[in-house]
Amino acid sequence: MKVLEQISASVINGDAAGTVQLTRQALDAGLSADEILNEGLIAGLSEVGRRMESKTFFIPEVLVAARAMKAAEDVLKPVLVSNCVKPTGRVVLATVEGDVHDIGKNLVKLMLECAGFEVTDLGVNVPAASIIRAVSETRPNIIGLSALLTTTVVRMKEVIEDLKRNDLRSQVKIIVGGAAVTRDYAEQIGADAYSPDCTDAAKRAKELVQTN
Amino acid sequence: MIDQKNVDRVIKRHRDFWKRPPTDRPLLGFPFQWEHGLGTKLGLKKGPLTPDMLDPELFVTFYEDGIKEGGLFEGDLLRVANCQRLPWAESRPDGSIRHRSARAASIPWSPAIMGCEVEVSSDSLWTKPLPPGQAPTDLTTLGENPWLAKAIEITGVLNRKFGKTYPTCPPDVLGPADMLAAILGTEQMCLDMIDNPAKIKSLVGLCTDVWLGVHEKFKPLEIEFRGGHCESRFQLWAPGVTTVTQDDCAIFFSPKRYDEFLTPVNRRTFASSPYSIMHAHTGAAHTFEAILSIPELGAMQVHLDPNGPSVAEMIPTLVKIQRMGKPLIIFKEFKLTELETLLDGLRPEGLCIMAISASEKAALEFMQRLIEEKK
Ligand code: B12
Numbered sequence: 181m182k183v184l185e186q187i188s189a190s191v192i193n194g195d196a197a198g199t200v201q202l203t204r205q206a207l208d209a210g211l212s213a214d215e216i217l218n219e220g221l222i223a224g225l226s227e228v229g230r231r232m233e234s235k236t237f238f239i240p241e242v243l244v245a246a247r248a249m250k251a252a253e254d255v256l257k258p259v260l261v262s263n264c265v266k267p268t269g270r271v272v273l274a275t276v277e278g279d280v281h282d283i284g285k286n287l288v289k290l291m292l293e294c295a296g297f298e299v300t301d302l303g304v305n306v307p308a309a310s311i312i313r314a315v316s317e318t319r320p321n322i323i324g325l326s327a328l329l330t331t332t333v334v335r336m337k338e339v340i341e342d343l344k345r346n347d348l349r350s351q352v353k354i355i356v357g358g359a360a361v362t363r364d365y366a367e368q369i370g371a372d373a374y375s376p377d378c379t380d381a382a383k384r385a386k387e388l389v390q391t392n
Numbered sequence: 393m394i395d396q397k398n399v400d401r402v403i404k405r406h407r408d409f410w411k412r413p414p415t416d417r418p419l420l421g422f423p424f425q426w427e428h429g430l431g432t433k434l435g436l437k438k439g440p441l442t443p444d445m446l447d448p449e450l451f452v453t454f455y456e457d458g459i460k461e462g463g464l465f466e467g468d469l470l471r472v473a474n475c476q477r478l479p480w481a482e483s484r485p486d487g488s489i490r491h492r493s494a495r496a497a498s499i500p501w502s503p504a505i506m507g508c509e510v511e512v513s514s515d516s517l518w519t520k521p522l523p524p525g526q527a528p529t530d531l532t533t534l535g536e537n538p539w540l541a542k543a544i545e546i547t548g549v550l551n552r553k554f555g556k557t558y559p560t561c562p563p564d565v566l567g568p569a570d571m572l573a574a575i576l577g578t579e580q581m582c583l584d585m586i587d588n589p590a591k592i593k594s595l596v597g598l599c600t601d602v603w604l605g606v607h608e609k610f611k612p613l614e615i616e617f618r619g620g621h622c623e624s625r626f627q628l629w630a631p632g633v634t635t636v637t638q639d640d641c642a643i644f645f646s647p648k649r650y651d652e653f654l655t656p657v658n659r660r661t662f663a664s665s666p667y668s669i670m671h672a673h674t675g676a677a678h679t680f681e682a683i684l685s686i687p688e689l690g691a692m693q694v695h696l697d698p699n700g701p702s703v704a705e706m707i708p709t710l711v712k713i714q715r716m717g718k719p720l721i722i723f724k725e726f727k728l729t730e731l732e733t734l735l736d737g738l739r740p741e742g743l744c745i746m747a748i749s750a751s752e753k754a755a756l757e758f759m760q761r762l763i764e765e766k767k
Pocket residue numbers: 239278279280281282283284285287288324325326327328329330331355356357358359360374375376377378379381496497498499500513515516517518519573574578579640641643673675676
C-alpha cells in the first residue's frame with residue numbers, strides 16, 4: 181500500500197499515533213504537505229463521512245478519525261503555513277446564544293475544513309454581537325449557525341437582523357443547521373442555505389462561494 | 393373543582409391504553425411549546441443552581457394556580473404535579489401574580505444527583521460533566537445526596553398537599569445512557585466507547601444502580617392516585633408504578649455497541665416496575681430493534697424529530713411496534729395532514745398522540761380543526 185493510502189486507512193481507523201508516524205514518514209520521503217493533506221488525510225476523512233452517511237460508521241468513529249486527523253495536521257501545519265495554500269473560502273461558525281450543543285457543529289467544522297475552508301469557530305452560546313464582531317474582523321464568505329433547541333432557533337433570525345442593521349448582510353452568505361432547524365424555517369428567516377448534515381453542509385458551502 | 397366523573401372516564405382510557413382493547417380513538421394530548429427568555433423569567437442569575445435555591449412552596453403555588461385555571465386535564469392527558477419544571481411568578485396587568493413554567497425549565501435532577509454542576513443560562517438549565525478526578529455518586533453515597541433529598545422533600549410536600557385529588561409523581565430520572573453522557577460529557581463518552589469500553593461498561597452499570605436506587609428512595613412516599621400511579625412526562629396513569637427511561641444519547645451508539653452496553657441495563661430498568669416507558673428519538677431509530685427485543689418493555693415512546701424521516705416514512709416502523717404488542721406514544725409538532733397520516737396508518741388501541749402546540753389557544757384551535765376534518 182502506498183503511504184498516502186496508508187494515511188487514509190489510518191485516519192479511517194482512528195489511529196492517531198499511526199497517522200502521525202505515517203505523515204512524518206511521507207514528509208521524509210519528499211511528498212508535499214499538500215499531497216499528504218488532500219490525498220491522505222482528507223481522503224480518509226471523506227471516506228469516514230461517506231461511511232457515516234451509509235450508517236456503517238457512527239459518531240464515535242467520526243470523532244476518533246477527527247482526532248487522528250488533528251494530530252497529523254499539527255505535524256503538517258508548519259510546512260503548510262510556509263507554503264501558504266489558498267483556502268476555498270472563509271467561514272465563521274457558531275452555536276447560537278443559549279445553546280451549548282456543539283457535537284454537530286464540530287462535525288460541520290471538520291467537513292468544511294476537509295473541503296478546504298478556513299473556519300473560525302466561535303464556540304457555543306455565542307451572542308449575536310460576537311458574531312457581528314467576528315464578521316467585521318475576519319470578513320468571511322459564509323456564516324454557519326447551529327441550534328438544537330426550539331428556544332434558541334429564534335436567535336438565528338436575530339443574527340440575520342443584526343447583520344442587516346450593521347450593513348453586513350449583503351457581504352456574507354448564511355448557512356444554518358442543527359436538529360431544531362428545518363428547511364422551511366431557514367427560508368422563513370432569509371438564510372441562504374440549510375443543510376441537514378455535515379457532509380451536505382460542506383457541499384452547500386462550496387456552492388455558496390461559487391455563486392458569490 | 394375537579395370533575396370526578398371526568399377523572400373516571402380519563403382513567404378508563406388510560407387503563408385501556410395499557411391493555412389495548414378495541415377503541416374508537418387514540419389518546420390525544422396537546423402539550424404547549426416552550427417559553428423564551430426563561431432565565432430572566434425564573435428570576436435566577438445566570439450561573440450555578442444549587443438545591444437550597446429550590447423552595448417547595450413555589451411548586452405548590454404553581455400547581456394551585458394551574459388547578460384553578462386549567463383543571464386536571466390537557467386533552468386526554470393528566471396534569472401531574474412534580475418538581476420537574478422550575479416555575480416562575482409573573483405579574484398580570486391587574487397586579488395579581490400567576491405562576492407559570494415551561495419544558496425548557498426542566499431541572500436535570502439525575503445528572504445533579506450524580507454530582508454534575510447545574511447551570512442556568514438565558515434559555516434553559518443544563519449540566520456540566522464531572523470535573524476530572526471527581527467520582528460520580530454511587531449507592532454508598534446516594535442516601536446523603538442533597539439533590540435527591542431536595543427532590544424527595546418537594547415531591548413529599550406536593551403529595552401531602554394535593555393528596556388524592558391531583559396526581560403527583562417523582563421527577564424524571566433520565567436513563568443510563570443519558571446519565572453517562574451527562575457525567576462524562578458526550579464527546580468523551582464517544583471517545584471512551586472506542587478507547588476504553590470497560591470504563592463505559594462499568595460507568596453505565598453504576599448509572600443504572602443509581603437510577604434504580606433513586607426510584608427506590610421515592611417508595612416510602614407511597615404516592616398513589618386512583619388505585620394506580622402517574623408519570624409526568626407523558627401524563628399517563630397506569631394501574632401500577634410507571635418509570636420512564638430517557639434514551640436521547642442512544643444516537644451515539646451503533647447497533648452493536650447499543651446491544652453491548654445498553655440492552656443489558658435497559659432490561660434492568662424496564663424490569664424494575666410493572667409499567668415502563670422508553671423515550672426514544674427517530675434520530676436513533678437504529679436502536680429500536682434492540683429496545684423492542686426486551687420483553688420487560690412496557691410502552692415505547694417515539695419522538696419524531698423535526699429533521700428526521702417524515703411521518704409517512706415512519707409509519708412502517710410505528711406499525712411494527714404496534715404489531716409487537718407494545719403501547720405506543722408519539723410526540724411531535726404536527727401539521728394537520730401529518731396527524732391524519734398517523735391516524736390513518738396506525739391502530740387506535742394502545743396509541744397516545746402528543747401534538748406539541750405553541751399555546752393553549754393554538755392547541756384548542758388545532759383540536760377543533762381536527763374534529764371538523766374528521767366529520
Ligand atoms: C448531546 C445532547 C446534549 C448535551 C450536549 C453536549 C454537546 N457538547 O453538544 C447536553 C447534555 C449538554 C445537552 C443539554 C441540553 N439539552 Co440536549 N441533547 C443532546 C442530544 C442527546 C444529542 C445532540 C447531538 O449531539 N446530536 C448528534 C449531532 C451529530 O447531531 P446534530 O447536532 O443534529 O448535528 C448534525 C446536523 O443537525 C447538522 N448541523 C448541526 N449544526 C449545524 C450547523 C450548520 C451551519 C449546518 C449547515 C448543519 C448543522 O450537521 C450535524 C452533523 O451531521 C439531543 C437528542 C438527540 N437524540 O438528538 C438532545 C436535545 C437536543 N437536547 C434537548 C434539551 C431539552 C436539552 C436541555 C434543555 C436539557 C434539559 N434541561 O432538559 C439542555 C440545554 C442546554 C443548552 N442550553 O443548550 C432537546 C431539545 C428539544 C427541543 N426541541 O428544543 C433534545 C432534542 C433532547 C430531547 N429530550 O428532546 N444536550
